[in-house]
Amino acid sequence: MSAQTDAFPQSRPAPLSENSGKDNDADHLRIVPARRTSQWAAAVVVLLLLALALNSVIRNDAFQWDVVGDYFTTASVLRGLGLTLWLTALVMALGFALGTLLAVLRLSANRVLQAVSWGYVWLFRSTPILVQLLFWFNIGALYPEILGVRTVNLLGPVTVAVIGLTLHEAAYAAEVVRGGILSVERGQIEAAQSLGLGVWRRFRRIVLPQAMRSIVPPAGNMLIGTLKGTSIVSIIAVQDLLYSVQLVYHRTYQVIPLLLVATLWYVVVTSLLSVGQHYIERHYARGTAGAR
Template sequence: MSSDTLAKIPATPGTPEPVDLPRIVPRRRYGQWAAAVAVLALFGLAADSVVRNKAFQWGVVADYFTSDSILRGLWLTLWLTAVVMVLGFALGTLLAAFRLSANPVLRAVSWGYVWLFRSIPILVQLLLWFNIGALYPQVLGVRTVDLLPPVAVAVVGLTLHEAAFAAEVVRAGILSVERGQVEAAQALGLSRARRWWRIVLPQAMRSIVPPAGNMLIGTLKGTSIVSVIAVNDLLFSAQLVYHRTYQVIPLLMVATLWYAAVTSLLGLGQSYVEKYYARGTERAR
């Protein structure tokens, strides 16, 4: 039925005379269209300048993108990210349990740990651990330098830093579960372990997964800071090459493209995990 037909409905016997109805005209959003065109134009100009700028040396980028040294650095970056996330969240979960405990000593220890490691910049923490031998030259008769090589220093420093933030993420997720859910599980006679595994954690994960995913991506990018203590990660591998070839920009672009590719894959995985734990809620739709 056309709009003209709808605008004037014929009368039937016993009904009032037809009335002319106003036509509904969509609102014209000229400002939004103009802004979209301007943004696209600026994006096109920026992309064109990047592609046509010979200083980027895209041929060199392609040559080194899958070179052995770069791939070894990428592998160490991925390994370091995985280890730090697992250990950081394990320690962070323990700290969150301390913070939620009825024991005031455990609560104070957890609060103090989170306050301390969130207050000190990660670079300062890494440098302190790297120079720990100045404070403790030997531990159990072994030189500290032998106990903590650069990779171990990176794992320890990043894990302790990560645990402070993971503790708050886990604590917030647990607190997001309604108290009535736990009380209902208690009324059903479920054990404490079963209550946590079947009731609390599945609901807490809805609040834990999004910030945890952001922390994972942040940790991946944050591992680049270990290059200052000569850990042969992705960035340090690129630096070793351009210190030899003086092709600074192309090698930095190689590292940038690898970081962008991996973070994109992690973001995609995060979205799937979020949908999985959001089943049955409005967020899953």
């Protein structure tokens, strides 16, 4: 019996270490979040400053909010707003159509086409939009006749605005589309090629839907920027939103309230566009981390 006991010694409980009691106590400790007193103090200061600024804007009689309310929905202002929205939509559609073509040329294997696309983007991104509009507005002074057609007074202010803004936006749209196409994995394109899909079908069904995740955010920013940028066409007497309110305050000398009318309309429209951009981004981000 003793031999068996020696052969199979009974297991004894391990002695408690000195830190075991401390470990058990640590398991019951309550985790206290870090205090961010300075951040809350800064937030209170910022809110206080915003409240003071808002109060000064609302209660300052110089803003003439009653005049703003009178002119906010007048016929002339709404006509100017309609022209601004129409010009923005047309310029974005034409600009992205031309920009997509330029992006495809830039990504082609032909060196000449690459050089032409690069040169276009370089030229129109290097020239201020105001200078471009003035050049197109005075095209008759540069080329009095093109292909037997006299160019003097041939292009009206609205046509000049469409041409100038479209050519300008196309240069930026080309880079946006090119970046979106480059974001698509090369394996996706090779898989589509192995299936025998044509170039146009491969671009439309495989490349473009995946590239939209990278195209939509900067395109939305371009849309909002174009909406506000159309105000520059007032320099060539296009009766957009800004030019419409300018006509009014040149007659009534109520500059501040009329500028507030234009500002509020820009804020309303850009806010609506931002909401639409959010949902479009979420639509194309389905199945990715961006969908959150």
